[in-house]
Amino acid sequence: MRYSVKARLAENSPGKYYVDDYCNGCGLCLSLAGKFFDYVEGGKYYYIQRQPLNADEDDIMQEAVELCTMNAIHTDGDQTFFDIWNYS
Numbered sequence: 001m002r003y004s005v006k007a008r009l010a011e012n013s014p015g016k017y018y019v020d021d022y023c024n025g026c027g028l029c030l031s032l033a034g035k036f037f038d039y040v041e042g043g044k045y046y047y048i049q050r051q052p053l054n055a056d057e058d059d060i061m062q063e064a065v066e067l068c069t070m071n072a073i074h075t076d077g078d079q080t081f082f083d084i085w086n087y088s
C-alpha cells in the first residue's frame, strides 16, 4: 500500500539515514553500498540495515542517497538516533 505522505520504514537501523515507503525494490542501493542495505523477503523494498560509522562510509551512503531511483533514501543531517532520543 502506498501512502500519500512518505513514511520512514520501520525496518531501518536507528540513525540519520533511512529509506521511505516509496522504495520500489530496484536494488541499486545494494549494488552501490551493499553493507548498509538489506531487503525484505522477495525484495519488495530495501532498508538501512547499518548506519555509516565514519566519513568514508558516509560518502558512500551519500552517493546512494543521490542515485536512488525513487528518491527514497534520506538523511536527518547530522542528527543521530541518540540525539533524537535525548530531545524527545
Ligand code: SF4
Pocket (backbone or CB within 6 Å): 019, 022, 023, 024, 025, 026, 027, 028, 029, 030, 045, 046, 067, 068, 069, 070, 071, 072, 073
Ligand atoms: S535505490 Fe532506492 S528505490 Fe532502489 S531499492 Fe534502494 S532505496 Fe529502494
